[in-house]
Amino acid sequence: xxxxxxxxxxxxxxxxxxxxxxxAIWRFEHTLSRGKDMILQLAPVDPRSIMxxxxxxxxYAIDRELPDEAGKFIYVWLxxxxxxxxxxxxxxxxxxxxxxxxxxxxxxxxxxxxVGPNGFFFAEGTAAVYEAARYGQFKVDSxxxxxxxxxxxxxxxxxxxxxx
Numbered sequence: 566x567x568x569x570x571x572x573x574x575x576x577x578x579x580x581x582x583x584x585x586x587x588x589a590i591w592r593f594e595h596t597l598s599r600g601k602d603m604i605l606q607l608a609p610v611d612p613r614s615i616m617x618x619x620x621x622x623x624x625y626a627i628d629r630e631l632p633d634e635a636g637k638f639i640y641v642w643l644x645x646x647x648x649x650x651x652x653x654x655x656x657x658x659x660x661x662x663x664x665x666x667x668x669x670x671x672x673x674x675x676x677x678x679x680v681g682p683n684g685f686f687f688a689e690g691t692a693a694v695y696e697a698a699r700y701g702q703f704k705v706d707s708x709x710x711x712x713x714x715x716x717x718x719x720x721x722x723x724x725x726x727x728x729x
Contacts, residue, residue: 596712600704601667603643604650604717605681607699621685621695621716627653628679635678640668640709643680648721650700660709670709682713687725694725 566574606626627641630653635641638656644666645651651667660668672679681703687695698716702723705711716724 592706593712596704596706596710597714600706600712602649603645603667603669603703603705603711604648604721605701605703606650607701607716619686619689619692621687621692621698623681623683623685623701623713625679625681625701627651628677631678632656635671636673638671641671641680642666642668660707667705668709669705669711681711685713685716691725698724 608624608626608629635656639658640660641656642654642661643651644654654666669680681701695716697718699719700717701713702715702717703711704714718724
């Protein structure tokens with residue numbers, strides 16, 4: 566391969582990487598700006614692993630309500646209270662078409678099914694602010710992907726600064 570061909574190949578590879586990164590960022594920004602709001606109640610986690618430096622381990626109350634056959638499904642259908650707090654409605658392989666229901670992709674990690682991420686990262690030295698976390702606030706896109714945007718206390722008040 567001559568030098569010109571190598572440079573073209575490197576340039577094309579860099580362009581593909583930049584386009585892929587830009588597309589991913591655009592999808593996340595689109596979800597954050599236009600996604601549906603949803604709040605999930607957090608479930609207690611082993612206190613020895615709740616705080617690990619700049620990281621909080623998370624679990625969700627809804628995960629404990631999932632049936633054993635949850636792995637046969639792609640989506641968890643959730644109904645929302647007037648405050649936006651989600652509760653389990655059912656499981657399905659299709660997104661809900663009913664008004665008042667929101668579909669969230671079911672995640673699997675180490676054989677455990679969940680509706681959200683298992684961790685929340687925050688700025689160093691701010692762990693005490695998040696100890697009062699009782700809820701996670703999410704934005705959900707039209708395909709069911711849920712992005713954790715912040716943690717809330719028992720009164721649904723934002724904890725910490727929500728910087729993007």
